[in-house]
Each structure stands twice: as structure tokens, then as C-alpha cells.
Amino acid sequence: MGIFAIAFSNFKNNLKVYTMYFISMVFSMIILFNFENLIYGDLIKKLDDMNAEYCSGIIRVITIILIIFMCFYIWYSSNTFLIKRKKEIGIYVFMGLDLPTIGKMYFLENILIGIFSAFIGSGMGIIFSKFFQTIILKISDYNIKSSFEINLKALIISILIFIIIFSIVTVMGFVNICMSKIVDLLKATKKQDVIPKISILSYILGIIYISIIGMGYYLSTKDMSQNIFYMVISLILIIIGTYGFFKTFVVVFLNFLIKRKSVLYNGENIITINNISYRLRKNYKVYAIVTIILASTIISLATAVSMKLTYKSVEDKSNVYTxxxxxxxxxxxxxxxxxxxxxxxxxxxxxxxxxxxxxxxxxxxxxxxxxxxxxxxxxxxxxxxxxxxxxxxxxxxxxxxxxxxxxxxxxxxxxxxxxxxxxxxxxxxxxxxxxxxxxxxxxxxxxxxxxxxxxxxxxxxxxxxxxxxxxxxxxESNAEVLYSKLISNIDKTTIGYTYLKTMKSLRWLNFVYGIGGLLFLVFILATGSILYMKVYNDATEDKEKYDILLKIGTEKKLIKKAISKEVIITYTMPLILASIHSYFAIKMLSKMLKQINLTDIYIISIVISTILFSLLCSLSIKSFKKIINI
Known part of the structure; x- marks a missing residue:
């Protein structure tokens, strides 16, 4: 059997295993295509000049953000995929294949996955393109009829972007395989992370990182009208503090719990606390990135809604007189x-x-x-x-x-x-x-x-x-026609004005609202799926460990509770910290926009995030239990 045949066989066999991975990739491709379709399609051209310019610019910025996120997301997903395959790759070595050949096989398999995701995503993107446009126009309050259109340029660009990102990540995986040792490949899924050592420096760093986050929060409460520099510094401090929080503070806190025997030996806590502690060395970056993306997602929704509220506020203040x-x-x-x-x-x-x-x-x-x-x-x-x-x-x-x-x-x-x-x-x-x-x-x-x-x-x-x-x-149904009639018949020294023109030129604010709402759902699902894949990977690694626990007489009920608690903590930690981050950011945004109160939308976004994370958490718990057969 040739290299391509083996790669194609592996590709078919892994489709079922990585269902969530494929769904996420396909979903990302659907969104990417539809944004590109908006940029190059005819819909934006139907808007008046000012709205078309603003809306086009907004879509381009959001598309760039989406591409950056996709780079991280594909990298993380592919890296998880590679780790799970390393043992299988090690076996190929004993079959007489050298690492460069195995690397080529992995490269072909991953490219097939990318091509499959790109074309399925593009196809579904085309199918849902009219629906996508209709939703945005409806939310944005544009009285424009959407039409089913396939822009070839948008299709080619979106596929190329996706394949290029996938190819770069795949090349990185190829290099990783070629530079690996056979022993490491065979033991890849059996490696146990040692619990991070705690020293006085760890406590000091933990306090420093919490203080950094606190300083970021404090600066966010300052008057941005006096110095917008506070906003930039606040953002940087919170990002740095978030990484430090998971790398140091959480480790110190878990070590504190481990030393409290009354807590550690209380039911299933010994399994849960130790599992989380062992994995923090490699997972703290994932927790931090998910937290930052989730906070940014909540903030983006608040910003989008603020545009809608701003539009309503302007309309309220402008329509005193027609x-x-x-x-x-x-x-x-x-x-x-x-x-x-x-x-x-x-x-x-x-x-x-x-x-x-x-x-x-x-x-x-x-x-x-x-x-x-x-x-x-x-x-x-x-x-x-x-x-x-x-x-x-x-x-x-x-x-x-x-x-x-x-x-x-x-x-x-x-x-x-x-x-x-x-x-x-x-x-x-x-x-x-x-x-x-x-x-x-x-x-x-x-x-x-x-x-x-x-x-x-x-x-x-x-x-x-x-x-x-x-x-x-x-x-006011015929106001614009009547206004034109008035202007042509009144004294030339009299200047006329109608608020309807102002509102028409500001309708792009509603467009931001529509796009922001969709983007919120995209990123929430994507961040949740990152945690889902992480939990899935953890379950695969821990299967033998739980088999041993069952053999030595540990009750299934206790193990089930330990798994549930571990998975819930995995989803809860980023969500809670992201909620706090976004609270201060939204409070800062409310001050900048003055008379617009975003408290309600903050609560709604947290509720939506919690519901979606709860659903994914439940699926993760079921998958975890299924993998370890309990």
C-alpha cells in the first residue's frame, strides 16, 4: 500500500473520531465564505455611498479578526490531532518506515482533512448565503431584498485562505514528526505531566499577577476622556495577568488545596484536584487564550449592541421635528x-x-x-x-x-x-x-x-x-418626497433639513449590530469547542489511569463524580474570569458612550455564554465517560 493510500485510509477512519473538529472547521469556513461574499458581492453595493463604505470597512476588519482566530484555532486543533496520532506514527517506524516518509503521510492526511473541510464548508456556505444575508439585513433594519448569489472571487479567496492556513500548520506538524524521537512517539499519549513545583517565588508571582489584573481593572475605571492611554495599558495588563493567573496563581491555589487533607480526601476531590494540577503545565496557555477570546467576544457583542442603542438614541434626539x-x-x-x-x-x-x-x-x-x-x-x-x-x-x-x-x-x-x-x-x-x-x-x-x-x-x-x-x-411614510417638494418651493434663503437623511446615513450602526451578534455566536461556539477537544484529549490520555482505578476497586460512582467535577471546572474557570474581565471592559465602554447603559446586554451575553458552555460541558462529560467505558 502506497503512502497516499495509507493517508487516505487514515483520513476516512478519523472522520468519525474527530466529528467536533470537523464541525468546527466547516462552521468556520461557512462564516469565512459568507463574510468574503459580503465584501465582493452585490449586497453592499446596493447601499448608499456612505453606508456602503462603512459597512465594507467593518466587514473587512471583522474578516481579518476571523482569519487571525482561525490561525490559532486550526493550529490548536491540528496539534491536538497530531499528539493523538504520535503513538500510531511510532508503530509505523517499527514497520520499517522512516520519519520523513511518515511525515509525508501525515502531511497528506492533514491536507485531505483541510480540503474536505474547505469544500464542505464552502458548499454549505453557498447554500446558507441568502439566509446569512437575510438575517443581517433584518437585524440591521435595511429594506433591501437579499438574493442568492455566488461570487466566484469570494469563493476562491476563502478556500485559498483556509488551505494556506491549514498547509502552514501541517508543515509545522511535518517538521515536528521529523524531529521527534521514536521513544517519544511511542510514549506520547502516556506522558504524565508532573505537578508544578511550588516555591516562595511561585507565591510572589501569584500575588504579582493578581495585582497586575487588579491594576488593569483599576485603570479601566479611570476617565478615558482625560487619557485614552489608560485603556491600552489596562488591556495589556489584563492579558499579561490572565496568563500569569493560570500559570502561577491557580497552581498555588491548587497546591494549597492539596495540602489541606480535609479537602483533598473529601470524596472524589483527590482525583479531580490532582488531574487539574498535573495538566496545568501544558494547559495554562489554552485556558488563558480561551479566557481572552471569550472576554473579547462578550465585549464585541456589547459594542455591537451599543451601536444599536446609539442609533436609537440619535433617532430619539433627531426626530423632534420631521x-x-x-x-x-x-x-x-x-x-x-x-x-x-x-x-x-x-x-x-x-x-x-x-x-x-x-x-x-x-x-x-x-x-x-x-x-x-x-x-x-x-x-x-x-x-x-x-x-x-x-x-x-x-x-x-x-x-x-x-x-x-x-x-x-x-x-x-x-x-x-x-x-x-x-x-x-x-x-x-x-x-x-x-x-x-x-x-x-x-x-x-x-x-x-x-x-x-x-x-x-x-x-x-x-x-x-x-x-x-x-x-x-x-x-412620515411619504416624508422624503414631501421634503423634496418643500425645498424646491420655499425661499432660496431658507435652509431645510430632515432627520430622515441623518438616520439613513447612520444605518451602518445597525449593520455593526447585526454582524456583531453573529460573530458573538461564532466565537462562543469556537472557544467552547476548543475546550471540548481539550477534554476529549484528556479523556483519551487518562483511559488507562481510570482502568487501573476501577481494577483496584474504586467505585464507578466516585469516578463519575470526579470526571464531572473536573470537566465543569475546565469550562467554569475561563468563563468566570472572562465574565469579570468583560464586566470592567463594558463598564468602561458605557462611560465612553455616556448615556448608554450596557448592563442588561452584559447579563444577557453572560447568560448565553453560560448556556452554550453548559451544553458543551454536558457533551464533554458524556464523551469522557464513554471513552473510559463507565
């Missing part, structure tokens, strides 16, 4: 009302403001070189119309001094930068901004300043009078 008009001259309000039809107007408003565009400066870069001034009485009228009752109550007493301003902003995407001591200079006179409110005012994307009535009379001499008229429609 149509808004400003002019330095009188606005023909009656003509506008007649064209709209009075019966379709829910409410409307006229207001006067002053625009000052000379001699304006501020330490707040968001203000710019001009200012729109509104007197107190006029501002209260506007706020009442916008149904900002709480703010009206807060500003009930007109106690603004002549050198005091109140700043009103819409804060569309949650400005990160914040100024504690805001000031504005107008015509060489300094004014203090005593309060800043992010609220509904008028539908214009402009920063307004409320001043006392007397001060307004002084400032209006320094600027230009601006008239405002806004109308809210009862039925």
Missing part, C-alpha cells in the same frame, strides 16, 4: 403648513436665535469658531415642545448670571473627550459653561448655548438673527 428650516430672513410658515397640509402636522414651533461667527474661541474643541445663542425664555419653550420635562424643571428658575452659559448638545456618537472647566470667549469676553446637557432640543446637529434674557439682548448685537421653524408630521 422638517426643520432656518433662515436669516422671515420664514413663510403658512406656505410650508399649506404644502404639508395642516391635518398632518402633529405639532410645530417657531423660535429665534443668534448666530455669532466672529471672535469665538473655546478650550472645548467641539465648539469650534462659532456659537448659536438662545435666550432662556425661548429655550424653555423649545424644551417643553421637545418633552424634556425633567430638564425644564431643573432650569425652572432663571438664575443664569451674565457670564454663564448652558451648553446643549446632541452628542450623536458619544464624544469621548470631556472638559471639566469649559469656557468660551466671545469678542474677548470670557463666559463660563456651568452645565452641559445631552438632550432633545431641535433637530439640527448644532451645539446651542442658553443665556439669560438680559445677556441675550447684549449678545444679539454681536451676531446675526436666525429664525427657526420646525414641524413634526403625524404620518
Amino acid at each position: 422638517f426643520s428650516f432656518i433662515s436669516q430672513n422671515n420664514i413663510n410658515e403658512n406656505r410650508i403648513r399649506d404644502m404639508i397640509e395642516n391635518k398632518n402636522i402633529d405639532y410645530d414651533l417657531t423660535a429665534n436665535m443668534v448666530h455669532i461667527d466672529k471672535g469665538v474661541s473655546s478650550n472645548d474643541s467641539s465648539i469650534g469658531n462659532d456659537a448659536v445663542i438662545v435666550k432662556y425664555d425661548e429655550a424653555i419653550k423649545i424644551l417643553k415642545k421637545a418633552k424634556e420635562e425633567t430638564l425644564v424643571e431643573e432650569l425652572k428658575e432663571n438664575n443664569l448670571k451674565n457670564n454663564e452659559f448652558i451648553k446643549i448638545q446632541r452628542n450623536i456618537l458619544g464624544s469621548i473627550k470631556k472638559y471639566e472647566d469649559n469656557k468660551i470667549n466671545i469678542d474677548n469676553k470670557e463666559y463660563n459653561i456651568i452645565k452641559t446637557f445631552n438632550c432633545k432640543f431641535v433637530s439640527l446637529d448644532v451645539i446651542f448655548f442658553i443665556v439669560g434674557n438680559e445677556q441675550y439682548d447684549v449678545l444679539k448685537e454681536k451676531g446675526t438673527n436666525v429664525n427657526f421653524y420646525g414641524a413634526k408630521l403625524k404620518d
